[in-house]
Amino acid sequence: MILFGLAFLLVALSGVPGLFLRAGGGRVSAWMLGLGALAGLAAAALVLCGAAPPALALLRTPLGTRGFLRLDPIGAFFLVPVLVLPACGALFGVGYWGDQHESARRLRLLLGITAGFMVLLVAACHALTFLLAWEGMAVSAFFLVAAEDRDPETRRAGWIYLVSTHSGTLCLFAAFGLMSGAGYLFLPVPAGLAASPRGTATFLLFLAGFGMKAGIFPLHFWLPPAHAAAPSHVSSMMSGVLIKMGILGLVRALCLVPDPPLWWGALLVALGAVSGILGVAFALAQHDLKRLLAYHSIENIGIILLGLGLGTLGKSTGHPELQLLGFAGALLHVLNHGLFKGLLFLGAGSVVHATGSRNLERMGGLARSMPVTAAAFLAGSWAICGLPPLNGFVSEWLIYLAAFRGLAFAHSSWPVLALAALAMIGALAAACFAKVFGVVFLGEPRSPEAAAAQEAPRSMRAPMLALAGACLAIGVVPVAVGPALARAAAAAAGLTGPADLGGLAHFGLLTAIALPLLAAAGLLWAWLRHGAAPRAGLPTWDCGYAASSPRIQYTASSFADGLVSAMRFILWPRIRWRRVRGLFPAQRAYRSHVPDLVLDRVAEPTLGLAARGLAVLHVFQSGQLPLYLLYILITLVALLVWMVA
């Protein structure tokens, strides 16, 4: 396990040389993260191929061979995105967040530290190491979110993140405390414990603590502001891997339980359906590119939960094939979402870099000035909508398969709910990404900044292309990840014996379908290209209207309006406009905004009310020293009385 240790050191210390260098720190950090990623990927590959023993003790305790750190197949599978995304992000950061930013050095240092803590976290197999790595990751990520701390919006986002992550950790402390009877090592709990009140309380606390990090609805509220405020390559890492640590925790907790009650799986499926549909519904209504992507992370966490829930249902009802497919789909979606969401955030960073804005309504026509970014972003959009032949389809396909298999068994209402939810999420996501890609990259520029946009430098294009290539590779040749996935999924599902994932899901046939698809597309493309020379340079057909302008293009808001107003009972959009009167109306303004259901509608008002209510306690806090001395005296006297009595 020298490789794993090497990877950890290279990753965690990647920002340090940059502190002492006048320039070029970004390159050094990208190189170190890249090398660390290679070392760590080798370690993960050894574990996942079964070449190395599945459990390796890094630190041996005096009591036995079980240590605090152990790279098992689950951890090794999570290790892949944990290493790939920071490396891509750091390379992207060379051009995106160069030394001209005052926070560049600090950001590089903290990016490495956060990634290092995540590397530790995936291998932690003791409550102590787990919580240490968890808190380290959470706190260093706070500084990443608050990189641009001069901006009040960013400070607010960082503050919300810090409060919510600590609330989550509090739940985890309580949950680990309740588990103490079973020991702090991650060992299987005895049968029957899960159904007891203590098991129920532990499960709910874990769900709350890990759900807060993962962004399960309604605990997602910290996520959109934090992802929007952080620099894009940081958002890419946070959305791609950091929130997945919540999923890692859930998987770790679930794989210890041999007999989960039926309602656990049902609850996970229900939460997944709610997170998935509401996540994408809120995403549709956003105008801020990065907030929109953040809501899509909630959606994808929902999809992952659907897989986990179906797997858990299979475990409760004793159907190993359902168990394997559900967990395999969830784990593969963790990896896939890391790849394509990382790609999309980097693409968004490239757009923000070029136009200086995150507002969708000010974009347009970027595909001509930024062709590489546009192509990469299209690949990411294609993948996140789950369309073949990219990787998003493969993991959604596994979860669909799990749901279809679940139909044959008793309690088939939950699988059919998962099925309908997945279908609706897929259609909504396609709507949302058609909107994003269309409004940002296609059509005519809607602002002078968009018209003057320039393609990103090579160091920013390379990571995007690498991630897009990975999405295509997994999508076309899923059999390449099949064995590793089967091993990790079997471990996560708590299955013993060989896992025949290939027998349940024919990855080879997906390739056999993807190839004719690509071949047909290539042939047709060639046929179009070899026709009579096209006539170019004419305007788009405008129905004879002579004075066309980019401003009459369909906007992001109007594109989404049909769906947003159909879902207004849950989205509650705030729309302000004055009715247009007269034949020749003068200027009219129209504003629409969809505030977050939980943060803006529930949490802040109630917490504000609570704060005002508690303000009555201020009378005790007058700031006068004699008064405080008086309090101490009263306390002492009270204690004395109590002890004497």
Place this chain on the structure above:
Amino acid sequence: MTDSTLVRSLHFLLHVLTALLLPPLLPGLINKVKALMAGRQGPPVLQLYYDLAKLARKRAVYSRTTTWVFLAGPVAVVAAGLTASLLVPFGHSPSPVSFQGDMILFAYLFGLARFATVVSALDTGSSFEGMGAAREVTFSVLTEPALFLGFAALAKATGSLSLSGMLASPGFAISRATGPLILVLAGWMIVFLTENSRIPVDDPNTHLELTMIHEVMVLDHSGRPFALVLYGASLKLLVLGALIVGPLLPRTSAPWLDWAGFYGAMALLAVVVGLVESATARFRLNRVPQFLVAGLLATAFAFFLLQA
């Protein structure tokens, strides 16, 4: 052994030829039925073949706003349609490719075609095409779950997880599954009309940009790309139609009778679409979602009937 290989390859050949050559006939049939119902003579049944041949020779016109994405739409529609045609059984003849979960791929291939058409429409920067694109994605939010709930009901009824097993299953004669099957097919008929942009959801013949869905998204296409658009639309009629006629066909003794039955049923479906278009008017746009919800409910009921 060689005999069965020969038969299988003949089936495969016939399947591929059907998918490649038959589609343009279907819109011709529909239009002929509509014309006859209206007391007109109407265009020849083979009109779309002539149109395609003419368009293939014509020069295309590209707007200066567009990029390569503009062409990706028509290409993806036909490529996805042809690939999907490999997965669906035509009648009782097995599909060339069949595996567990192929119906998911089938549905997502149409999702792919839709996504590509929509971004291709947005590439022109035209507000009309933006409207069409927005309507298309809005309605798909209701048709996708209806399609999948139908698959769920059929999977429950047949115990099969592939299209060939679900659709070509002979167990539908008169059984417990008959009622749910009718509901599924009713729901899917709504999906079929919506996905193919037929009346009462969309009007393929209208020439008013503001009210169209599919036609308005392809306003700017011309020449060979437009030929692909038209061909892709007719291919969708065939492939989604095969989904509906498959479970209805009785199983015969000879494979060649199966094929004849399939062609007859597709022609009948085209006639039914033509009759529906002659007898009903297009819904107002804000009524369409209610129509789609009816389809969704029908398939959901079918599933719960089977579960009860």
